[in-house]
Amino acid sequence: SSGGSRVVVKGPDDKSSVAFRMDDKGEVKCIKFSLGNKILAVQRTTKSVDFTNFIPDYPHLEFSHECKTKNASILGFCWTNWNEIVFVTDQGIEFYQVLPDKRTLKLLKSQSINVNWYMYCPETAVLLLSTTVQGNVLQPFAFKTATMSKMSKFEIELPAVSHTLSLDCSYDQLYVMYLKHHSRTTNSPGAEVVLYHLPREGTCRKTHVLKLNTTGKFALNVVDNLVVVHHQSSQSSLIYDIKLRELDGALNVHQPVLPAQSINPYKIHLTGPAAAPSQAPVPCELYSSSWSVFQPDIIISASEGYLWYLQVKLQPTLNLLQDKGKLMDFLLRRRDCKMVILSVCSQMLTEGDKGNLSVVATVFDKLNQVYKEYLDAEQAYTVAMESGPSRSSTSYKRPVRTQAVIDQSDMYTHVLSDFTEKKHKVIIAVLMEYIRSLNQFQIPVQHYLYELVIKTLVQHNLFYMLHQFLQYHVLSDSKPLACLLLSLESTYPPAHQLSLDMLKRLSTANDEIVEVLLSKQQVLGALRFIRSVGAHDNVSARKFLDAARQTDDTMLFYTIFRFFEQRNMRLRGNPGFNQGEHCEEHVAYFKQVFGENALMKQAMA
Structure with a gap:
């Protein structure tokens, strides 16, 4: 107009x-x-x-x-x-x-x-030109602020026409993806996508072949580092992960990771003057001939006037990929994988793989390998930063914690603490398998995992196994673990000695061990410990009497009070407390409960 x-x-x-x-x-x-x-x-x-x-x-x-x-x-x-x-x-x-x-x-x-023709990859700012009369020689150019550099040219198979090629990134590497249709002269059962790796420097090489196992019209997208090949006639899409490889000589030949899947149906709400208010949404025509596919993950429907981003839903893969090891390899490389990985672990422990500990071990090892790599990178970064600015430390970037890093608290919160299997042997076997895997990767085991093992053993009266685990150091020494053992003394009396032995092995200061025991209201235990290390003549009477009062156990208070009276008598010949010990309120309380006559009398010379 x-x-x-x-x-x-x-x-x-x-x-x-x-x-x-x-x-x-x-x-x-x-x-x-x-x-x-x-x-x-x-x-x-x-x-x-x-x-x-x-x-x-x-x-x-x-x-x-x-x-x-x-x-x-x-x-x-x-x-x-x-x-x-x-x-x-x-x-x-x-x-x-x-x-x-x-x-x-x-x-x-x-x-x-x-x-002859060109294509451009905005992600990497690389331009690809088709040259020569036959058009099978490709010349790439790379662009950076105000600079243009010529990259190594390379040849691809004929016929090299623009609609059979795309320029895409997968795992931060640039590839020329060439759709090679079925040839009658070869015994190939179908079309394939050939990937040429295009490095910034060095020569371009054919590195991957994706077997499509069918013929017809195809289109390519790359989503979350996965190559997705859409097949029009079957209205389905094939998913490939080039990191999951099956070596065939120098080439990596790939079959689809999952069975062919159709894009999730989508309904369009009609708008405009022709649309009735009550009109139901209309299903969108999938795999339409009017679709245009753009890299990396865009589909445009020209006839319907819609632009879509293609996304991969990870949850359904749990039932599509039966091999748990392969499933884990697949999920660990995806962007939003954490909750799906944790649900795989939960499903694996509560359903079909209960009897197969080797599968559980494989999964734990794969998770802990990624976890360890992150911990190492974090440590290297910390060391580089602490060493001050230098040429090497400036190249260190803080490692990004991806969703693939499943740490011990994730596993404890979402999987192991919810693992309510009736058979305690399975629970213990799985917990010990996870601890073994952490040890294998030299990851310090958090005390709450050991606590879960101990609580499970105690709950099922497996004290002999608990004793063995501690005796052979299957459960590593730690202060929280020693405290837990102390609290088990009433259920399992040897736990007290096991706990004290552990605290001694930790070379913890004696007064710190006493503090731990008193905080758990293990007043007699603290007294026994202090006597076992020969320090009972020097400890504060008030500290023990305070702790005894807090238990509201009058007989316990009587025992502790009498012990210190006897100590005073032995050391000073007088059962009374010195003014500097600040025990007046406890003496008054003792008199109030037990009467003045209950106090020890000074021995007559």
């Missing part, structure tokens, strides 16, 4: 929407905003590109730039930064800096090369 067009730019959410009017100057071949929607570039001819500033406080005026190579045709362009752009022509590439204030472009670098 009125010689112009209204353009609406929509992103995944309404916040990134932009709307503007554009003069009608001919058919638009290509239209793209630079990063941050700062500058708009529009290609209408094969000779030039038009630019408009969208930067606040800059004049909203259009300016144009022609490609510098004579007789060249512009195939398209790619923004590599908010103000840097590369023109791709049939005769090479031209890398420019856009100067919005001067409304002009400055040539940074150019390269003459025969170009």
Whole structure:
């Protein structure tokens, strides 16, 4: 209308929407905003590109730039930064800096090369050009602020056409993914996707082959480092993880990780004047021929006017992948994996794998390997930071704790403490298996895991096993563990001595051991301990009398009071307490409860 067009730019959410009017100057071949929607570039001819500033406080005026190579045709362009752009022509590439204030472009670098077609990966800022007459030689270029570098060129198999290739990242590595259709001349049972690894430096090599085991129309996405291959006729998608490998010579040949799955159905709520208020949502047509797939994880339905992000739901994999070791390898590499991994562990311990401790051991080892790697990285970072600024410490980044790090508190809270299996032998076997795995990776075992073992043993009266575990140091010494053993004395009398032995082995200061015992109201135990180490002549009487009073056990108080009277008599020949010992209130209490006559009398000379 009125010689112009209204353009609406929509992103995944309404916040990134932009709307503007554009003069009608001919058919638009290509239209793209630079990063941050700062500058708009529009290609209408094969000779030039038009630019408009969208930067606040800059004049909203259009300016144009022609490609510098004579007789060249512009195939398209790619923004590599908010103000840097590369023109791709049939005769090479031209890398420019856009100067919005001067409304002009400055040539940074150019390269003459025969170009059939191109593709660009925004994640890595790598441009891939198809060259030579046959089109099977690919020349990549890498872009970084104001610089363009030529990478090693490489050959791929024929026919090399743009719709059979995509440029994607998986596990932070860039790959050219080539869809190789079924060939009648070979015995191959179906199409395959060949992955060429494209390093920043060095040569590009064919590294992975994904076996599709079928023929037809395919499209590729990469989601959460997984290569997802959509198959139109079967309306299903195949999922591949290139880190799960089956070596076939120098190549890694991959089968799908899971059975073929269909994308989750989606219903569209009709809007507009034609839609009745009560009209039910309409199912979206999946795997439609009008779908356009963009890297890494975008699907656009042109007929329905929808843009989707593809996501992987991890929970259903629990029942799709029976091999628990393989399932764990798969889940540990996913972004939002923690709760799914913990539910796998819970399911494994409460359902079918009860009798198979080797499966449990495998899973624990896989989890603890990742846990240990994180702990080591965290420690190395701490050491580097403590050593002060140096050339080496500046290269250290604080390790990111991913969801794959399942620590002991996660395992205790979500799996082991909820593990209410009737057969105590299984509980103990699983707990000991987890402790074995932690020890194998030299991860210090938290005391609450040992406490869980002890409580389970006591609950089922397995005192002989508890004694053996402690005797052979299966349960490592710790102060909290010693305290727990002390509290078991009434149930299992030898626990008292086991606890004291443990405290002595820990070389804990005697007064600290006494404090621990008194805090647990083990007043007689504390007194026995102090006598066993020959320190009973020097301890504070008041500390013990305070603790005895707090128990509300008058006979216990009587015993403790009488002990210190006897000590006073032995040391000073007088049962009374010195003024400096501050025991007056306890003497008064003793008289109140037991009467003055109960006090010891001083021995007559």
